[in-house]
Structures are given as structure tokens and as C-alpha cells.
Amino acid sequence: MEEKEEKKISAVVIRRLPRYYRYLGELVENDVQRISSKELSEKMKVTASQIRQDLNNFGGFGQQGYGYNVKYLYDKIGKILGVDEPHNMIVVGAGNIGRAICNYSDFSKRGFVIKGLFDNNPEVAGKEVAGVKVYNSEGIAQFIKDNNIEIVALTLPKVAAKEVANIVVEAGIKAIWNFAPVDLNLPKDVIVENVHLSESLMRLSYAIANQEKH
Amino acid sequence: MEEKEEKKISAVVIRRLPRYYRYLGELVENDVQRISSKELSEKMKVTASQIRQDLNNFGGFGQQGYGYNVKYLYDKIGKILGVDEPHNMIVVGAGNIGRAICNYSDFSKRGFVIKGLFDNNPEVAGKEVAGVKVYNSEGIAQFIKDNNIEIVALTLPKVAAKEVANIVVEAGIKAIWNFAPVDLNLPKDVIVENVHLSESLMRLSYAIANQEKH
Structure with a gap:
């Protein structure tokens, strides 16, 4: 800088x-x-x-x-905010949230370039989602190194998210965008931004319950 | 209470x-x-x-x-947190995020009961997503009244989200879970919980940019 x-x-x-x-x-x-x-x-x-x-x-x-x-x-x-330069990113988990991220044009407008979508389901490997190629999860570590990936979005169930987090951190990743309802315990120099939808929904129900009281 | x-x-x-x-x-x-x-x-x-x-x-x-x-x-x-009693909810927008919410079993475990998924695409009306029926958006207001709906999740583009927010508030809704990248300007007694994914991703890129400096 x-x-x-x-x-x-x-x-x-x-x-x-x-x-x-x-x-x-x-x-x-x-x-x-x-x-x-x-x-x-x-x-x-x-x-x-x-x-x-x-x-x-x-x-x-x-x-x-x-x-x-x-x-x-x-x-x-x-x-x-660090969006003046492009950030290469991959998404792991080709479920609905993973697909939504690939489809969301706002991200690429802000310089977040999705280089690949990974999934361990062999049926989706080789396909494309909104122009993003789907790869088999086995190749994640190598792909990260070859493609200068900075950010990994994890749109996986809890246990798989923890496993993949360890693999990508081992491969050098320092920034994780985590959608799984779990806290990833990673080294201190790895940044984790959580999107915990259940917690967001509970804040809404808290506000409802609290409003009714007043 | x-x-x-x-x-x-x-x-x-x-x-x-x-x-x-x-x-x-x-x-x-x-x-x-x-x-x-x-x-x-x-x-x-x-x-x-x-x-x-x-x-x-x-x-x-x-x-x-x-x-x-x-x-x-x-x-x-x-x-x-108000999750000791069930909350009836609908999702508007049958895109990836809307489908993800219907598929997410954690919500029903916490008492959030998704009664319907609404979309204005006539091709999806009548179908089901994870056991949730898809309805045409035209019937939203009546459905809210007939099914004692408390929460509306908006998984729509900006302009549509604003329009639908006004319609559902008119129908009596006091709690909106908003996924559109827009601030809904609604009456003071309506609670809005935002999930702004772009902003979450920018917090991540800020942390990356800031960490590199140190």
C-alpha cells in the first residue's frame, strides 16, 4: 500500500x-x-x-x-475498504448459498472475482454456475496456489466447513467468509467474517418478542 | 408474555x-x-x-x-430470544437465497415455520422447495392474513424488495428479514433485520487490506 x-x-x-x-x-x-x-x-x-x-x-x-x-x-x-484492487476468491459448496454467491453480480462489480466453485459431488464437477466453473474439492489446495486466491467462501455444513477451513488455511489462505453455523478455530492471522443466518433470524425474533412487551 | x-x-x-x-x-x-x-x-x-x-x-x-x-x-x-414459541414466516423470491432458506433445517428447529415461498415467475408456482409450497406473489397479502404470518424474508432485487415490503407492511407485517442490498424505509413499528452480503464481504476486504499494512 x-x-x-x-x-x-x-x-x-x-x-x-x-x-x-x-x-x-x-x-x-x-x-x-x-x-x-x-x-x-x-x-x-x-x-x-x-x-x-x-x-x-x-x-x-x-x-x-x-x-x-x-x-x-x-x-x-x-x-x-480494500475494494480498489481485485480479490480472487473461490466458493466451496455448490448448494443454494454457494450458487447465490456465484450469481450475485454486485460482488464482481466490487472487485471480488470468483475463480471457481468447489464441491465434492462428482455430478456437478465440470459444470458452470453463472459463468463460474465447478471443480472437484480434491484440487482446492493446488488451485489456491495456482490462482492467487485470497478469499475462500465456505457454504458447507458445520463439520465439512471445519475440515475445509483447515485445508485452505494450510494452503495459505488468510481470509475466510464463513456461512456455516459454527465458529472456526483458526490461527490468529486468519480473518474470519461470519454470516450466521440463524443468529440473524433470532435477533429478529428477539425484537418481535421485546416489542410485544412494550 | x-x-x-x-x-x-x-x-x-x-x-x-x-x-x-x-x-x-x-x-x-x-x-x-x-x-x-x-x-x-x-x-x-x-x-x-x-x-x-x-x-x-x-x-x-x-x-x-x-x-x-x-x-x-x-x-x-x-x-x-423469542424462539420458545413458533413464528410463522414466508419467503418472497424463489431464487438461490430464497431456496436456501427453505432448505435450512436449523430454522424450523428453532420454531421458524416457513408457510410458503412466493415468486412472480408463473413457472415455479405450484411447485415445492424442501416441502415448502411455491405460490404466485399476487396472493401475498391474503396469505399473510389467512396464515397468521409474522415474518417476511425478502430475497429479491432492490426495487422489487421495496415494493413487496410496502405490500406486506400494508397487510400487517411487523418484522422483515431483508436480503436485498437496500435500506427499506418503513414505519417505525416495523422491525427490519438486514443481511447485507456485500457489506459483509467488504468488512473482510477491509480486514485484509488493514492486516497487510501492519
Whole structure:
């Protein structure tokens, strides 16, 4: 990384960046060049002062009243999020979630390039899902090395997810996107981002139960 | 709700409950009756004192050294999370994510009963996905009223998700599980739990970019 951020940005702001990135991306697509914190506040349903506090970390604002330079901020935040450069990725598990990821065009738009879909079912090997080739799981470790893979998405049942996680980490992977309802216990330098759908659904039922009480 | 919690449990603890619930559920399945905070700490990779602080909100611990009553805590937390009673639910959008939700047996185990899958593609109406009937989207509002539906999962593209959200809220729905990469602007009394996969993936790429810097 040639450029270093001079200011340390807080973790809370970092958590909010993907949402800013999504809104700014829509503005870029609609050819909006500048936007005020007030207008963005109305779109995003957060206070204008919150937006100013967050975005002033990144510069790109002109004179007062002129608003933010949309493309500048979009690129800057994209860079901080690490989506300014492509990331090669594979998906393991050709079930519904694995197929959904291959079909999701938003990911490739953001530089996540899906190089292969792996499954141990011999019937799907050789086929394609949304242009992504399906391979037999046996070849994962070699494929990772040959194709400069950075991210592995695991869309497998619990036990298989743990097994495959160990194999891909052994092959050098440092970033796992885990959809299995299990915590992967991996070395400290491996980043795991979990998508635990059951837990998400329980947060919803908690909110329902709690709302009824009030 | 006949029973009220005397103590107010903090939002941070609430956020952690689904994970406790998952671990306790596995212990129940394996017929483990009591567990100490130390053993649970090793399994969950959080400190024993964190576990004691969190779980002592709910009681169920015996004399020192005897550990927690697993089933008691599991049921108690399930009740707080609102999964002690069934929730009727429908899924709108019979794409990969919609099908994945219908196939996911963990949800029904936790009392989320999927009553129907809706899609506006006439070719899929009348079929079944993992035992869930597929219906034409036209009948959503009536179906919600007739089947006592509480939760609607939206697995649709952005524009369609917004449209359907308005229709189901009009039909009385107060809880939406949204998979579309869009913020639904709905009345304040409607709970929305978002699963934004692109944002999750960007948190992963942020962590990669940030780790490389250090």
C-alpha cells in the first residue's frame, strides 16, 4: 500500500463505511457529482452532523455549501475498504448459498472475482454456475496456489466447513467468509467474517418478542 | 408474555445471546447437563469472567463448582430470544437465497415455520422447495392474513424488495428479514433485520487490506 492514512479512523466509523460506500456508489451511478451532508442525511436516515463527523475523516469536501465530491469520497472509501484492487476468491459448496454467491453480480462489480466453485459431488464437477466453473474439492489446495486466491467462501455444513477451513488455511489462505453455523478455530492471522443466518433470524425474533412487551 | 424479566439486560449481552444459545443447544443435543464457566470459556473462546457476567443475568447456576444447568439456561435464553414459541414466516423470491432458506433445517428447529415461498415467475408456482409450497406473489397479502404470518424474508432485487415490503407492511407485517442490498424505509413499528452480503464481504476486504499494512 503506497499511501498511508495519517489519521487513525475509529472502528465505529469503519463499521459504517460499507453503507456509505453503497450510497455513494448509487450516486456515482446516477451521475451525481456533489452532495451536501443534509441531502445525504435525508437519503441515509442518519443525522447530518453524524455524516459530517464521519466523512470529514476523508476530506473531499469543498467550501461550505458546496457539499462533498461524490466520486472522490467513493474512491477514497473504496480504497480504505480494500475494494480498489481485485480479490480472487473461490466458493466451496455448490448448494443454494454457494450458487447465490456465484450469481450475485454486485460482488464482481466490487472487485471480488470468483475463480471457481468447489464441491465434492462428482455430478456437478465440470459444470458452470453463472459463468463460474465447478471443480472437484480434491484440487482446492493446488488451485489456491495456482490462482492467487485470497478469499475462500465456505457454504458447507458445520463439520465439512471445519475440515475445509483447515485445508485452505494450510494452503495459505488468510481470509475466510464463513456461512456455516459454527465458529472456526483458526490461527490468529486468519480473518474470519461470519454470516450466521440463524443468529440473524433470532435477533429478529428477539425484537418481535421485546416489542410485544412494550 | 406472562413472565417479565425483573432485571434489564444490556443490549451488548443481548447481541451475544444467539451465540450462547447455539453453544448451549449443541450441549443439550450431546446430553451435557452441567457446564462450568471455565469449560464453556474454552469452547467459546471468551473469558470465563465474561461468561459469568453474561450468564449470571439469567440464573440457573448451582453452588460454586457445580457449573450451569445447561437445559435451564438454554430454555431461558430461548425464551428471551423469542424462539420458545413458533413464528410463522414466508419467503418472497424463489431464487438461490430464497431456496436456501427453505432448505435450512436449523430454522424450523428453532420454531421458524416457513408457510410458503412466493415468486412472480408463473413457472415455479405450484411447485415445492424442501416441502415448502411455491405460490404466485399476487396472493401475498391474503396469505399473510389467512396464515397468521409474522415474518417476511425478502430475497429479491432492490426495487422489487421495496415494493413487496410496502405490500406486506400494508397487510400487517411487523418484522422483515431483508436480503436485498437496500435500506427499506418503513414505519417505525416495523422491525427490519438486514443481511447485507456485500457489506459483509467488504468488512473482510477491509480486514485484509488493514492486516497487510501492519
